[in-house]
Amino acid sequence: MVKPGEGPARAALQALLPLLAEAVVLALHFAVSRDTAWHEAVLILLAAPVLVAALSGVRTAAPALALPAIAIADDVANGGSATIVFEALLLFTLSATGLLTARSVDVERARNDRFLADTQERTTRLKSTWGFWQGVALSRMGAYATSVEEPFLDEALRPRPGGTVVDVGSAGGRLEHVLTRHADHVIATDVDRHEVYAMADDPKLTPAVVGDLPALPFRDESVDTVVAIQAPAASDEAWFREECQRVLRPGGTVLVTLYNARSYKGLVARLRRRLRRTRAPSWEGLYYQLSSSEHLRLWRAAGFQPERMRGYFWAPLNRQSDSAWVPATAALERLLGLRSLASVSPVVLVELRRVDQTPGT
Numbered sequence: 001m002v003k004p005g006e007g008p009a010r011a012a013l014q015a016l017l018p019l020l021a022e023a024v025v026l027a028l029h030f031a032v033s034r035d036t037a038w039h040e041a042v043l044i045l046l047a048a049p050v051l052v053a054a055l056s057g058v059r060t061a062a063p064a065l066a067l068p069a070i071a072i073a074d075d076v077a078n079g080g081s082a083t084i085v086f087e088a089l090l091l092f093t094l095s096a097t098g099l100l101t102a103r104s105v106d107v108e109r110a111r112n113d114r115f116l117a118d119t120q121e122r123t124t125r126l127k128s129t130w131g132f133w134q135g136v137a138l139s140r141m142g143a144y145a146t147s148v149e150e151p152f153l154d155e156a157l158r159p160r161p162g163g164t165v166v167d168v169g170s171a172g173g174r175l176e177h178v179l180t181r182h183a184d185h186v187i188a189t190d191v192d193r194h195e196v197y198a199m200a201d202d203p204k205l206t207p208a209v210v211g212d213l214p215a216l217p218f219r220d221e222s223v224d225t226v227v228a229i230q231a232p233a234a235s236d237e238a239w240f241r242e243e244c245q246r247v248l249r250p251g252g253t254v255l256v257t258l259y260n261a262r263s264y265k266g267l268v269a270r271l272r273r274r275l276r277r278t279r280a281p282s283w284e285g286l287y288y289q290l291s292s293s294e295h296l297r298l299w300r301a302a303g304f305q306p307e308r309m310r311g312y313f314w315a316p317l318n319r320q321s322d323s324a325w326v327p328a329t330a331a332l333e334r335l336l337g338l339r340s341l342a343s344v345s346p347v348v349l350v351e352l353r354r355v356d357q358t359p360g361t
Contacts, residue, residue, distance in 0.1 A: 018053035018064045022046060026070055043068075043087060050094055054101040055328040057109065061102040068094065104335055109327035115150075116143035122177060128198035133171035140326040141317055147330075148312045148339075149229055149257075149349065150178050156255055156308070156351045157182035163224030166216065166247070168240075169231025173199040173207070179227065180204045214239035218247045225253045229349075232259055232286040236295070241302035245354065254304060254352040262291035265313070265346035292348050304352040311345020314338050 025045045032042055046068055053064030068091045119137050123129055136142045153175065157165075162184045170176065170188035172195040179186045180202055189210045190196045196207045210217060214237065216226070226244050228235035235256040244254050260266055266288035273285070290298075296306055315321075315329035333339060342348045 018049040019067065021049035021052075022064060022067045025049070026067070043090060046091075047094055050098045051101060054098040055105055055325070055331075056102070057106045058099070058102040061098055064098070101331065101335065104331035105328050108331040108334070111147055112140060112143045112327045112330065115147045116140065119143060119146060119174075122200070125200040126172070126198050127200070128194065131172045131192070131195045131198055133174065133195060134198070136320050137172075137174045139320055139322040140324070141315075141319060141321040144315075144326050144330050145230075145313070145319075146174070148310070149175060152310055152349045152351075153178045153227070153229075153255060154181070156253060157225065160224070160253065164222070165225040165227060166218065166223050168216070168226060168228040168234045170199075170207075171195050171231075173205070175227075175229060176200075176202070176205055183225070214243075216240075216243040216247050220246055221249045223247045223252065224249055225255065227255045228257070229255070230257050230347075232257075232289075236286065236289060238298070241299060241304070245303050248354045250354060250356055252354045253307075254299075254350075254354070256350055256352070258292050258295040258348045258350055259287045259289070260292040260295075260311075260343075260345055260348055261288045262293075263288075263344050263346040266291075292342055292345070295348075296350070299350075299352055303355050305355050307351040307353050309342040309351075310349045311339050311342045311347070312349065313347040314345065 025042060028042045028045075050061075050064055050068070053061040116138070119142065123134060123138065126134065137146065157179070161182050164185045164187065165179045165183040167176065167179060167186060167188045170190050171192070172190075173188055176186055176188055176199065179188075183204065185206065186202075186204055187206045187208055188196065188199060189208045191210060191212060193209045196209050199205065199207045208217075216223075226248060228240070234240045236259070244252075248254070261270070269288040292309075299306070312333070314333045315326065317323055317326065317329065338345065
């Protein structure tokens with residue numbers, strides 16, 4: 001898995017290390033007596049280098065997936081039938097898992113590159129490209145986030161086209177292309193005037209600078225959808241839930257991200273806050289304050305019903321990461337079904353519908 005700009009020596013080393021590890025394990029396998037249980041047990045150690053190689057994609061993983069066949073050839077020549085059957089099943093399962101993983105990594109890499117290219121193309125239409133969040137969007141992790149959030153927004157907005165959508169914390173308009181695809185009118189708000197004024201011209205888009213006042217500057221029941229993606233300074237606050245209830249029309253929708261304190265990243269965040277109580281940046285306190293179930297309880301109390309949820313951001317990488325391992329972690333996230341585990345996902349996308357509060361409903 002080679003990131004643009006990495007030298008061929010580093011790429012070769014990345015492909016060679018799993019092969020060297022496999023060679024060491026195979027040497028141990030041949031050295032251990034066939035009369036002991038360790039003979040087959042040592043072969044299980046091949047799982048680690050094979051799967052590491054698979055995270056680099058099919059082309060890099062191919063030699064690593066073929067090398068374990070040496071063990072089968074050795075058993076055919078010198079081993080018993082029971083040993084051959086056991087090791088053949090083990091190595092077939094290992095190779096099949098490796099191929100599936102490698103193929104998924106290649107798919108995710110192509111997907112990441114496509115979303116990154118789309119983001120770069122949209123950036124050329126911005127009035128200014130210096131904003132912090134614009135730079136984040138152009139990282140590999142930014143492309144990954146867009147690849148998860150864009151389909152979720154599409155799925156939520158497609159059944160209810162038209163109307164007015166308010167994007168709270170739009171940060172340069174990273175997702176406005178999705179919103180304008182479905183809405184008649186999008187109002188993109190942010191406290192950073194430089195980010196707001198950088199947005200591309202679009203007849204369906206109205207950029208708006210808002211202050212720190214805890215309120216949404218709209219009339220009662222005048223909005224169809226409120227969106228707050230990765231904007232915990234608003235979406236995690238009680239005033240935001242109350243304002244969504246006020247400005248949304250009956251049956252209106254809220255689309256937000258929740259930072260889950262019950263996830264492994266939530267645990268790490270709490271430990272960091274304890275260790276860095278006096279030196280922690282102020283923005284760290286915005287994240288991972290409540291569990292996803294506590295968030296949902298508060299939204300239900302405010303008159304909203306969850307419609308769908310999707311977990312993401314499982315990778316142990318920061319939001320600005322441009323690591324070449326991003327596609328591999330995204331592939332594992334998809335293969336292991338981690339996006340369906342909203343109760344323990346680090347970040348959760350949620351679609352909420354305003355419920356009619358009249359008696360008897």
